[in-house]
Every structure is written in structure tokens, then in C-alpha cells.
Amino acid sequence: MTTLFTSFSDFHLWRTSIPENQTVGFVPTMGALHAGHISLIERAKAECDVVVVSIYVNALQFNSTDDYARYPRTEESDFRLCADVLVDTVFAPQQKDVFPEEVVELLTPSQSSLGYEGADRPGHFAGVATVVDRLFRMVQPSIAYFGLKDYQQVAVINDMTSLLHPNIVITPCETVRADDGLALSSRNRFLTPSGRKSASLLSATLKKAVSLWRDGDARSIQLIESVTADLSQDSSIDVQYVSIVRNGTVEPVQTVSENDVILAAIVVDGVRLIDNMSFTNA
Numbered sequence: 001m002t003t004l005f006t007s008f009s010d011f012h013l014w015r016t017s018i019p020e021n022q023t024v025g026f027v028p029t030m031g032a033l034h035a036g037h038i039s040l041i042e043r044a045k046a047e048c049d050v051v052v053v054s055i056y057v058n059a060l061q062f063n064s065t066d067d068y069a070r071y072p073r074t075e076e077s078d079f080r081l082c083a084d085v086l087v088d089t090v091f092a093p094q095q096k097d098v099f100p101e102e103v104v105e106l107l108t109p110s111q112s113s114l115g116y117e118g119a120d121r122p123g124h125f126a127g128v129a130t131v132v133d134r135l136f137r138m139v140q141p142s143i144a145y146f147g148l149k150d151y152q153q154v155a156v157i158n159d160m161t162s163l164l165h166p167n168i169v170i171t172p173c174e175t176v177r178a179d180d181g182l183a184l185s186s187r188n189r190f191l192t193p194s195g196r197k198s199a200s201l202l203s204a205t206l207k208k209a210v211s212l213w214r215d216g217d218a219r220s221i222q223l224i225e226s227v228t229a230d231l232s233q234d235s236s237i238d239v240q241y242v243s244i245v246r247n248g249t250v251e252p253v254q255t256v257s258e259n260d261v262i263l264a265a266i267v268v269d270g271v272r273l274i275d276n277m278s279f280t281n282a
């Protein structure tokens with residue numbers, strides 16, 4: 001049976017009842033759960049004795065109050081989904097438990113927060129690092145699971161964890177995609193049908209870059225130009241950035257080698273979408 005805790009003191013009582021030799025897998029979320037989250041939960045269930053999913057919409061990581069207000073809140077169906085896949089505990093804390101202080105002192109995120117999403121969304125990664133640190137303190141997981149769709153977020157969280165929570169293992173998990181290739185995201189629901197069609201070009205162009213690389217073109221600049229040109233052919237797509245970086249970092253590369261990662265962000269229908277793909281021969 002899945003238990004829901006909304007108060008930290010009740011959660012803490014439950015958490016202290018877990019024997020020390022049991023592994024606790026943790027999937028932090030902001031709710032609006034989809035198949036991408038479920039795949040993280042399944043992985044946690046396969047690897048850990050106990051699984052905790054948190055649901056907390058973190059105001060500190062939004063760049064505008066409008067964006068925060070329009071973020072989907074679907075707690076009841078989120079809880080049902082967690083119960084369906086036999087999550088042990090859903091922790092949906094109140095703000096007063098996560099941030100009891102009046103003025104929150106934000107953590108300074110690592111260098112991995114610079115550029116890309118960090119440049120377009122000032123303060124976003126400080127908010128992410130700060131809330132994940134708080135959640136880690138409360139949940140005390142053995143292993144935490146994050147989706148690689150948010151590539152830069154994973155890099156920032158990895159850095160914060162090595163520094164502040166060296167005993168917690170971060171497990172990045174593969175992006176889950178819809179049939180049209182679009183990476184699953186709670187924001188996809190805001191796309192119109194035509195926007196959705198345009199959005200699917202994002203993964204298609206990244207896939208094409210990987211295949212151009214497999215065919216022998218290792219020049220980063222050429223691959224980036226190809227993706228940008230293909231995306232720009234659709235007038236409803238506003239390309240924010242396309243870049244190729246060394247795996248696990250945000251350092252751009254000039255010559256692409258195995259496991260480097262191509263990152264891109266676009267805006268369609270006013271919805272910001274990000275995606276990335278790894279250069280692998282597999």
C-alpha cells in the first residue's frame with residue numbers, strides 16, 4: 001500500500017522506522033506525473049528496498065509567477081499513478097516544512113549551471129539545487145533518480161550532491177519519448193496540435209545530427225548548423241540554442257566523439273522545450 005505524507009514530522013517518523021541496511025530510492029518530482037516519471041520509479045523499485053516519490057512544486061525555480069501559477073497541479077491522479085506502480089511512500093511536503101525560514105538563502109549552483117538553461121532562466125538552477133538539497137536532507141535517500149531530458153539539471157545536481165551529500169548516489173535515467181519522438185514533459189500538454197507537430201522536429205533533427213556523425217562528420221559547428229537550419233525551416237519554432245558538449249558537463253566540444261551530447265532548446269506555441277541526445281554508435 002502507498003502512504004501519503006504531507007507533513008514532515010509524520011514522514012520523518014516513517015523514515016526513521018526504515019532499518020539502516022535497507023536502501024531508499026528517491027524520485028523527486030513536481031507532480032504532473034507522466035510515463036517518464038514512471039520509468040524513474042520502476043528503476044528505483046528494481047534497485048532499492050523502499051521507494052519514495054516527492055511531489056513539490058518549487059516556486060524558487062520558476063522565472064515568472066505566471067509560469068509558476070500555470071504549472072499543472074494534479075495531486076490526486078499523481079497519487080493514484082504512484083499507488084498503481086506500488087510506490088511505498090509519496091511525500092508531498094508543505095512549503096513551511098521545506099522552507100521554514102522567511103528569507104531563503106539560495107545555494108550557489110556549480111559552473112555547470114552557466115549557459116544554456118542557466119542563461120535563459122536566471123536563478124533557475126539556484127532554485128533547483130536549493131530544493132533538491134532540502135529534499136535530500138528530509139528524505140535521506142541512498143539513490144536518487146533523475147531524467148536525462150533535463151541534462152543540465154542532472155549535471156548541477158550531481159555537482160551539488162558530490163559536495164553536500166557525498167553518500168547519495170545520483171542515477172541519471174534515459175529520456176522517455178512519445179511515438180513521435182517528443183521527449184515526455186509536463187509542459188507538452190500546453191502545445192496545440194500544430195505546435196505538437198512542430199515540436200516533434202526537435203528530436204528528429206537531433207537524431208539526424210547523431211546519424212550525420214555516425215556517417216563521419218565530427219565537426220561540431222557543421223552538426224549544430226544542420227540542426228539549427230532544419231529547425232528554422234518551421235516558422236513556428238524559435239530556436240533558443242543548439243550546442244554539443246562533453247558528456248556530463250556543459251563544456252562545448254569542437255570535434256565530436258563518442259558519448260558527447262547535443263543539446264537544444266526551442267520555443268513553440270510559447271512553450272519552451274528542451275531535448276538532448278548522446279552520440280553513440282549503438
Ligand code: PAF
Nearest residue numbers: 028029030058128131150
Ligand atoms: O525535474 C524536476 O521535476 C524538478 O526540477 C525537481 C528536480 C523535482 C526539483 O524541483
